[in-house]
Amino acid sequence: MADKKTYYISTPIYYPSDKLHIGHSYTTVAADCMARYKRLKGYDVMFLTGTDEHGLKIEKKADAKGVTPKKYVDDIVAGIKDLWSIMDISYDKFIRTTDDYHVKAVQKIFKELYDKGEIYKSYYEGYYCTPCESFWTKTQLKDGCRCPDCGAETQLAKEDCYFFRLSKYSKILIDYFNEHPDFISPASRKNEMIVNFLEKGLEDLCVSRSTFKWGIPVTFDEGHVVYVWVDALSNYITALGYGSDDTSLYDKFWPCDLHLVGKEIVRFHTIIWPAILMALGLPLPKRVYGHGWLLLNGDKMSKSKGNVVDPVVLVNKYSSDAIRYYLLREVPFGSDGSFTPESLLNRINADLANDLGNLVSRTVSMQIKYFGGVCPAPAERKAEPLDDEIIGLFSELKTNVETQMDALQFPLALTELWKCISRLNKYIDETAPWALAKNEEDKPRLAQVLYVLCEGIRIAGALLGPFMPRTPERIFEQLGIAGNDGLTNWESAGTWGLYPEGTVCKKGDPLFPRLDVQKELEDLERIKLEAAK
Numbered sequence: 258m259a260d261k262k263t264y265y266i267s268t269p270i271y272y273p274s275d276k277l278h279i280g281h282s283y284t285t286v287a288a289d290c291m292a293r294y295k296r297l298k299g300y301d302v303m304f305l306t307g308t309d310e311h312g313l314k315i316e317k318k319a320d321a322k323g324v325t326p327k328k329y330v331d332d333i334v335a336g337i338k339d340l341w342s343i344m345d346i347s348y349d350k351f352i353r354t355t356d357d358y359h360v361k362a363v364q365k366i367f368k369e370l371y372d373k374g375e376i377y378k379s380y381y382e383g384y385y386c387t388p389c390e391s392f393w394t395k396t397q398l399k400d401g402c403r404c405p406d407c408g409a410e411t412q413l414a415k416e417d418c419y420f421f422r423l424s425k426y427s428k429i430l431i432d433y434f435n436e437h438p439d440f441i442s443p444a445s446r447k448n449e450m451i452v453n454f455l456e457k458g459l460e461d462l463c464v465s466r467s468t469f470k471w472g473i474p475v476t477f478d479e480g481h482v483v484y485v486w487v488d489a490l491s492n493y494i495t496a497l498g499y500g501s502d503d504t505s506l507y508d509k510f511w512p513c514d515l516h517l518v519g520k521e522i523v524r525f526h527t528i529i530w531p532a533i534l535m536a537l538g539l540p541l542p543k544r545v546y547g548h549g550w551l552l553l554n555g556d557k558m559s560k561s562k563g564n565v566v567d568p569v570v571l572v573n574k575y576s577s578d579a580i581r582y583y584l585l586r587e588v589p590f591g592s593d594g595s596f597t598p599e600s601l602l603n604r605i606n607a608d609l610a611n612d613l614g615n616l617v618s619r620t621v622s623m624q625i626k627y628f629g630g631v632c633p634a635p636a637e638r639k640a641e642p643l644d645d646e647i648i649g650l651f652s653e654l655k656t657n658v659e660t661q662m663d664a665l666q667f668p669l670a671l672t673e674l675w676k677c678i679s680r681l682n683k684y685i686d687e688t689a690p691w692a693l694a695k696n697e698e699d700k701p702r703l704a705q706v707l708y709v710l711c712e713g714i715r716i717a718g719a720l721l722g723p724f725m726p727r728t729p730e731r732i733f734e735q736l737g738i739a740g741n742d743g744l745t746n747w748e749s750a751g752t753w754g755l756y757p758e759g760t761v762c763k764k765g766d767p768l769f770p771r772l773d774v775q776k777e778l779e780d781l782e783r784i785k786l787e788a789a790k
């Protein structure tokens with residue numbers, strides 16, 4: 258048998274400087290949705306996430322707490338893994354930059370770059386932003402002293418350091434971007450990179466620090482640690498065994514299909530990372546997608562601004578599937594959008610409890626009430642334009658969802674699904690099965706209506722898996738087809754009419770209980786105030 262097609266997707270590796278917030282969950286849920294989609298489509302997937310554990314920021318945090326940096330990050334990383342577990346994040350590998358194999362591989366990479374003359378020793382004088390672990394020149398600063406990215410005050414740093422010859426890549430990268438139009442998405446981010454950085458000309462990049470210790474030591478110059486972004490970006494290849502004795506995963510999965518990142522770190526992924534890879538003589542990732550931010554009260558969520566929402570609280574209260582749905586649905590992917598408790602509760606009530614939940618419970622209840630739950634043998638189907646319209650919509654649904662998924666348009670993929678789900682609800686009102694049930698001669702029509710409903714729900718259920726991993730199984734239980742792969746897998750959603758006669762529906766709990774919005778808003782406010790104490 259031919260080898261399966263491979264798909265490699267990564268999230269940024271997160272700083273374990275604090276507990277993660279819902280903004281971090283946003284990237285990870287999107288990447289997970291894509292990874293699940295590709296697996297369902299038959300790809301051999303490598304989904305990588307992890308933590309970026311070195312750097313001055315972490316060292317300072319640990320100092321303030323009076324613990325070693327390693328102890329500090331160990332505790333936070335345990336919490337991050339718990340978070341991904343309750344959010345059903347199906348990563349294949351979790352890399353920590355403190356992992357021994359990563360440390361050794363980064364040391365090798367650094368030495369190789371030095372041996373090739375891509376890194377040289379000099380001294381650095383400039384401004385360092387600790388929250389972004391980023392270097393700036395005086396002219397780039399905002400208000401004379403602040404980081405142009407995050408606005409934090411920078412510190413003047415003057416020290417011996419190693420430089421990477423980034424300056425020679427300005428023109429090479431412009432050409433590369435133009436020859437590979439899909440390398441950076443959305444397209445607007447490519448223009449930002451060209452206009453704001455490459456056309457202005459890149460400067461060589463300081464890639465070691467000697468004023469603090471918490472980093473990967475440069476093997477050939479004691480006292481220097483590798484710049485945290487070089488350490489962090491390398492994770493995408495070291496996680497696959499690059500630089501170790503076993504490179505089988507690297508050989509299989511590199512180059513990466515998609516680095517999914519927030520827009521503020523597109524610069525690192527599309528300028529510094531490609532330049533390092535070129536310097537090493539390695540292929541570049543196929544695509545970097547810079548998505549927008551989840552805003553709270555109009556501002557990017559961040560712990561330092563104190564405007565964060567804890568995903569653990571939300572998941573425990575409303576279920577992982579509901580939070581995943583909200584994150585994937587609410588904000589056009591690529592743009593910024595606001596998180597509000599009101600929009601979350603509204604999505605849960607309107608889309609999940611009403612549209613989806615009611616559709617399933619009404620259908621199952623009617624099948625039970627009118628046919629003892631058993632799907633009747635199909636009668637000779639009378640050509641009904643209304644049914645044909647529904648069948649037409651559902652027959653195209655899989656392709657429409659795939660088109661949006663392939664363009665990373667998670668919200669639009671869900672819009673396609675909900676168009677069909679809402680259409681089925683309207684179909685119930687139009688066909689009024691309760692009226693058909695009153696006359697014996699309408700029984701064949703009633704059976705046909707319920708068939709259309711069950712079959713539509715089956716198809717929608719089969720396509721919901723990447724977004725909401727738990728809900729499809731609960732739907733299939735109620736439809737009586739749980740565990741039947743041929744009726745529930747992704748492929749099966751492409752064919753109308755598979756729901757078998759004789760299948761027995763079962764009443765289940767509501768998929769998403771309706772929430773009392775006022776009460777929930779008060780609850781969330783109280784939780785927020787308690788957390789701030």
Ligand code: MSP
Nearest residue numbers: 269270271272280284309489490518519550551558
């Ligand atoms: N450690 C670096 C990344 C290194 S990758 C080689 C880093 N870490 S971070 O913890 O600050 O995480 C940044 C990423 O978290 C963003 O790029 C984005 O993917 C996600 N988000 C953090 N806050 C976010 C929002 N408010 N909204 C959406 N995504 C957000 O940068």
